[in-house]
Amino acid sequence: MKGERLKVRGGWRILLYALIFTFHLSPFTLNAQSKKQLEKDKAKVEQEIKKLNNDLAKAKKNSKAGQQQLNILGKKIDERTKLINVINGEMNLLGEKMSRTEDSIRLMRGQVDSMKLEYGKVVRVLYAERGNIDPMSMLFDNKSYNVAYLRQKYFRDYSRYRRRQAAFIREKEQELNDVGVELKRQQREQSTLLEQHRRQKAELAREQKEQQKNLKNSRQQEQQLKNQIAKKEKQKRELQQQIQRIINEEIAKAAKAKTNSTDKSGKTGGSGNTASPAPSAAEVALSNDFASNKGRLPWPVSYTKVSREYGRYQHASGGQNMNNGIDLMCSGGAGVKCVFNGTVSRVFTCPNGTKGIIVRHGDYMTVYANMGNVAVGEGQSVKTGQNLGAVYTNSDGTAEFSFQLWKGKSSQNPRSWLR
Secondary structure (H helix, E strand, O other): OHHHHHHHHHHHHHHHHHHHHHHHHHHHHHOHHHHHHHHHHHHHHHHHHHHHHHHHHHHHOOOOOHHHHHHHHHHHHHHHHHHHHHHHHHHHHHHHHHHHHHHHHHHHHHHHHHHHHHHHHHHHHHHHOOOOOOHHHHHHOOOOHHHHHHHHHHHHHHHHHHHHHHHHHHHHHHHHHHHHHHHHHHHHHHHHHHHHHHHHHHHHHHHHHHHHHHHHHHHHHHHHHHHHHHHHHHHHHHHHHHHHHHHHHHHHHHHHHHHHHHHHHOOOOOOOOOOOOOOOHHHHHHHHHHHHOOOOEOOOOOEEEEEEOOEEEEOOOOOEEEEOEEEEEEOOOOEEEOOOOEEEEEEEEOOOOOEEEEEEEOOEEEEEEEEEEEOOOOOOEEOOOOEEEEEOOOOOOOEEEEEEEEEOOEEEOHHHOEO
16 A cells, blocks of 8 residues: 555656646746847847937938938838837747746646645545554554564554655645746736837837828928929029020120221221121230130139039939039139139129129130129229139028130030130
C-alpha cells in the first residue's frame, strides 16, 4: 500500500513539475526572441518618428517648403502605421502568452484540488476511526517482535507521508499563487499596450488630418504661385513689347533728327528726298568702337546667378515667351553700371512699376530694366562703368535685373558681348 501511494505521489509530482516547467519555459523562453525583436523594431520606429518630427519642425520654418512638409508628414504616417503594427504584434504575443498561462493555472488548480480531495478523504477516515485504533495495543498485540516493528515503522512512515503531503499541497498552492501574480502582471502589460495602441491611432488620425489640410493648402499655394508666375510672365512679355516699341521710336526719332539736320544744312534735295540720312562721323566712330569691344564689355551688375538666358523659352504657367536679353539674380539694391560710353536716350517705367534706362552707343543700344531707382536723366552722356542706379528689390528680398543689347531693330545675345 505504501509503495503504491509513493509511486502515485511520485508520478503526480513528475507531472506537476513538467507542467510548471512548461509554464515557465513556454511563455517566457519561446517568445523571448519574438518579443525582443518586436521591442527592437518598436524602438527603431520611434527613433525614426522622432527624427521626422525634427525634420518637419525645420521644414515648417521655411514658408516655401510646403511639398517637403507633405513628404515628411507622409513618411511620419508610414512610420506611425509601422509602430501600430509592432504594438499589434506585441499584443498578439502577449495574448498567446496569457492564454497559455491561464491554461496552466486551470490545470494546476485541478491537480491541487484533486490532491486536496484525496488528502481530505484520508483525514476524514482516520478522524472517524480515531477511537477504534490504539497504536500501543496494535504494537504489543503481536505474535512476534518483527511484526510489532513493521507496524511501528508503518505508523511512523504514514505520519511522515501525511506531513509531507500537506507541505506539498501548500507548496503547490504557493506556486499556483505565483502564476496568478504573473498573469495579473501580463494583464497590466496588456492594458499598457492597449493604451499605447489607442494613443498611436489617435496620433495617426491627427497626422492624416494635418496631411489633408496641408495638401489642400499646398494646392491653393500652387495655384497662387501659378497665378503669380502667369502675371510675372505677362509683365515680361509686355516689357519685351514695350522695349521693342521704344527701340523703334528711338530709331525713328534719330532718323527724323538727322533728316531735319540735313534739310537745314542744305546738303540734300529738300523735303522730297527719300534717301536715309547718313550717320555722322561721331556716330560711326562710336558704333565701330562699340562693335570692336564685342566679348569684352563688362557685366552691368554683380549677380548671383542667371535666372533666364537669351532666347525663346517655355514658362511654368504654360505657353512661350521670348527673352530678348539676359535676366540676372542679384543681391538687394545691387548697383547698375553702364557697359560702354553713350548717351541716355530714354528713362521709362516698366509694366511692373520699376524703372528702365536705354543708353545709345551709335547704332547700338543697351537696355537696363527692373531698377528701383535711376541716377541719370535723358540726354545725359555716360561713361563705361558709370553708376546708372540700383536694382529693384522685391518684398521677399529677391532682386532680378534684366539686361538687353540691340543693333538697330535686332536684339543681340548679351552672352556674345559680355566678358
